[in-house]
Amino acid sequence: MITLIDFFRSGTSHRTRIALHLKGLSFEHRTVDLRSMQHKTKEFLAINPQGLVPALIVNGQILTQSVAILEWLEEAYPFPSLLPKDPLERAHVRALMGVAACDMHPLGNLRVLQSLKADHEQSDAQTAAFGKRWYVYGFEALEALCSRGPQGSWLWGDTPTLADACVIPQLYAGVARYHIPISDYPHLARSYANASSHPAFIAAHPDNQPDAV
Template sequence: MILHDYWRSGAAYRTRIALNLKGVAYDQRSVDLRTGAQRSETFVTLNPQGMVPALEVDGAILTQSPAILEWLEETHPEPALLPGDPVARAHVRAMAALVGCDIHPLNNLRVGKALCEGFGADQAAVDAWAARWIVPGFAALEALVARHGEGWSFGATPTLADCYLIPQLYSARRFNVPLDAYPRLLAVERTAQTHPAFAAAGPDLQPDAD
């Protein structure tokens, strides 16, 4: 497998976590979003959307991290990142979607560039914009972890919810969002920091990291 990613991309980060949890070996190809490498003819041929991650596997190109993570769960079922019970699976998917649909898309790199280039926002304004979506999302996640967590976001083992949460906590710090109001999320993060799959996926350890 070849994972086309960028070290600070939240979507790529969650994909690395899931690949590591599944014990799947992969090579990495850096796509530097800051220089516009994602818009190069070579990469757009690979992924017409011009976004990371993209996963090459068995002659296919998989895009969009939610689809990649679901494919991983289907093709590499152990260890399971979704519970066996259908209602529990729905809860985990909802927690993941809270980050993947309602927080992350509103504070990724291209949105930040649009705020700066199209609306004249400075970094303080970009930080405030990001916090506007992170804060209520994390408040909801804090309540859900209180309801369902047993050491991890849902239950006593890592799930897709954790693959989404940990990169979003990293992103929140980049935008200077205070996190003291979310002790349960931070407790999950501390647990993840001791897990090899999460630790190895960290942005600062990637080959293309600054």
């Protein structure tokens, strides 16, 4: 039995949903609404002491940190594989995951942007410009890295990998929140377009979640 605790608009929840759907796993959904600070309640902090979504409950064990969850999913459910067979290829896919998960996502996260406003007196416009800058750097880096890899329908070759699971939510946020023109990044645009018609990515999309309003 798998329970995902998430929020529709959260990029880390989005990447976890993509991987769960790509693996074809059925799971129960529980929402923690970040807008009403449900992630800071005693009840949720008992689940994740960091007060961050997502969390995955697997047979009573609580998993946190989305990349750890993705890696667990790949190990526990190897088929369909979301990593290439070759160790060097895997390292390339994990580098793309790292750009999205370590270098882009944290700098646009709610608590970071809230701290810029509350502790450093930044306006909404300054905060948005700050977030956008790191996303643009991320888009540029991802595009350059993908151009070195196997060309196909997805970021790294012809099947979706954990890189697509991590990167697509950041592309979505970059386009929707910061209006970054995805067409300037052909490799990213191709994977983004494929995701828009792929059942697992559609099922995982923020707009298609029960808590989306």
